[in-house]
Amino acid sequence: xxxxxxxxxxxxxxxxxxxxxxxxxxxxxxxxxxxxxxxxxxxxxxxxxxxxxxxxxxxxxxxxxxxxxxxxxxxx
Amino acid sequence: xxxxxxxxxxxxxxxxxxxxxxxxxxxxxxxxxxxxxxxxxxxxxxxxxxxxxxxxxxxxxxxxxxxxxxxxxxxx
Amino acid sequence: xxxxxxxxxxxxxxxxxxxxxxxxxxxxxxxxxxxxxxxxxxxxxxxxxxxxxxxxxxxxxxxxxxxxxxxxxxxxxxxxxxxxxxxxxxxxxxxxxxxxxxxxxxxxxxxxxxxxxxxxxxxxxxxxxxxxxxxxxxxxxxxxxxx
Amino acid sequence: xxxxxxxxxxxxxxxxxxxxxxxxxxxxxxxxxxxxxxxxxxxxxxxxxxxxxxxxxxxxxxxxxxxxxxxxxxxxxxxxxxxxxxxxxxxxxxxxxxxxxxxxxxxxxxxxxxxxxxxxxxxxxxxxxxxxxxxxxxxxxxxxxxx
Numbered sequence: 001x002x003x004x005x006x007x008x009x010x011x012x013x014x015x016x017x018x019x020x021x022x023x024x025x026x027x028x029x030x031x032x033x034x035x036x037x038x039x040x041x042x043x044x045x046x047x048x049x050x051x052x053x054x055x056x057x058x059x060x061x062x063x064x065x066x067x068x069x070x071x072x073x074x075x076x
Numbered sequence: 077x078x079x080x081x082x083x084x085x086x087x088x089x090x091x092x093x094x095x096x097x098x099x100x101x102x103x104x105x106x107x108x109x110x111x112x113x114x115x116x117x118x119x120x121x122x123x124x125x126x127x128x129x130x131x132x133x134x135x136x137x138x139x140x141x142x143x144x145x146x147x148x149x150x151x152x
Numbered sequence: 153x154x155x156x157x158x159x160x161x162x163x164x165x166x167x168x169x170x171x172x173x174x175x176x177x178x179x180x181x182x183x184x185x186x187x188x189x190x191x192x193x194x195x196x197x198x199x200x201x202x203x204x205x206x207x208x209x210x211x212x213x214x215x216x217x218x219x220x221x222x223x224x225x226x227x228x229x230x231x232x233x234x235x236x237x238x239x240x241x242x243x244x245x246x247x248x249x250x251x252x253x254x255x256x257x258x259x260x261x262x263x264x265x266x267x268x269x270x271x272x273x274x275x276x277x278x279x280x281x282x283x284x285x286x287x288x289x290x291x292x293x294x295x296x297x298x299x
Numbered sequence: 300x301x302x303x304x305x306x307x308x309x310x311x312x313x314x315x316x317x318x319x320x321x322x323x324x325x326x327x328x329x330x331x332x333x334x335x336x337x338x339x340x341x342x343x344x345x346x347x348x349x350x351x352x353x354x355x356x357x358x359x360x361x362x363x364x365x366x367x368x369x370x371x372x373x374x375x376x377x378x379x380x381x382x383x384x385x386x387x388x389x390x391x392x393x394x395x396x397x398x399x400x401x402x403x404x405x406x407x408x409x410x411x412x413x414x415x416x417x418x419x420x421x422x423x424x425x426x427x428x429x430x431x432x433x434x435x436x437x438x439x440x441x442x443x444x445x446x
Contacts, residue, residue, distance in 0.1 A: 007213055008283030009295040052216045068213055068281075074296040075210065075217075075241060075282025076193050076253045076273065083360055084430030085442040125428075128363045144360055144428075150443040151357065151364075151388060151429025152340050152400045152420065173320030176339065180396040183344035190337035191413065192323065194405075197330035249327040258341075261446075266338065266417050273409065299408075 002061060004034065008071040013040040028058040030067060046071050078137060080110065084147040089116035104134040106143060122147050158218040159225075161239045166250035167192070175238060175256055185235050187262035189269035193253030195246050203288040207247045208296060213281040217241075224275045232268040234259050239272065241282065305365040306372075308386045313397035314339070322385060322403055332382050334409030336416035340400030342393050350435040354394045355443060360428040364388075371422045379415040381406050386419065388429065 005018040024030040035041045048055045049068040081094040100106040111117045124131045125144040198205045235258045242252040259265040284296030345352045387401040406412040431443035
């Protein structure tokens with residue numbers, strides 16, 4: 001299983017802060033899968049982190065990984 | 077009378093924080109008079125204020141005035 | 153997996169003035185310090201349309217935020233001659249007028265503390281995965297945007 | 300002669316942490332404030348030759364200093380969008396580890412408070428007729444020099 005987490009305003013669209021999904025080979029495939037589940041992601045701004053590291057290109061996802069979808073930060 | 081005040085390290089040389097003196101016509105004359113009284117002033121760094129205003133050129137001193145001899149500031 | 157020991161910067165609820173006072177007082181024993189610089193973020197009761205912000209609810213991807221903070225700390229200690237640096241960020245609902253961020257730097261000479269504090273605040277706002285939800289009077293809310 | 304009402308910035312003895320906490324807490328009611336910047340000057344136990352500084356004794360030409368501070372305040376309020384600014388400088392003997400200067404600025408957006416605080420500290424050190432006498436262990440002393 002892979003844990004997919006959503007933060008900030010993204011949770012307005014997903015309605016949940018995380019979902020468990022079956023294995024997916026890589027981050028591009030996972031992002032596409034999430035866009036099918038949650039069409040609002042097509043027009044959202046977010047970054048994706050795999051196991052706490054920002055993903056800037058397609059990356060292999062190992063079983064048990066955690067993926068985070070994060071909108072622009074607004075702390076402080 | 078005129079009150080002449082000394083601050084900071086200048087008081088090491090004068091031994092007093094202020095002296096009352098007879099009227100003196102202007103600040104140049106007063107500075108010279110003080111240098112006679114306290115020869116260390118010849119080699120000291122200081123600014124002179126007349127009635128709380130910095131003096132940058134020779135200025136007339138009215139009776140009842142206060143003159144301050146001030147070494148470089150070291151507050152904070 | 154995580155072996156590096158990271159300081160937790162998050163506390164549930166606002167940063168209290170008494171906590172700040174205590175942090176300051178603790179540094180009296182370090183007599184090599186000549187200057188402290190402190191930044192405090194306070195929740196503003198902005199008007200959003202015709203409704204006032206009553207509070208901000210902060211959430212975070214805590215693990216990633218602590219990683220990011222550890223990197224910021226490392227960079228700032230490498231760049232400035234600091235004696236110490238302390239950061240506290242609130243999570244949960246922080247009411248207007250309450251303190252949600254406390255950054256505290258100390259150094260022998262003032263410039264390092266002042267510059268480090270300011271840089272740390274900018275980096276916290278830009279690099280920490282933290283989100284603020286502005287809770288409006290009545291029912292609504294709006295997600296905070298950092299400038 | 301003096302008709303302008305000037306704030307007194309001088310207090311005999313150190314600035315206590317509890318006083319700082321109280322100043323911070325007072326600003327919770329001003330919910331237009333988004334950021335506070337604080338600078339604290341702390342007396343360092345420097346080594347002067349083989350003797351340690353135990354305290355600094357501060358004296359001032361108070362009247363002139365308050366005039367100078369009023370001018371600094373006026374300039375800084377003209378230059379930055381500040382909500383408020385508070386300055387406290389100690390006079391008398393302040394022991395190593397104690398706080399001798401407290402500058403506190405607040406603004407809607409952080410940049411004004413941060414820049415104003417830093418500029419205020421620089422101007423206080425350069426423009427206020429205040430002198431520090433570093434009292435060494437044993438008998439000696441040395442007059443402080445600002446850099």
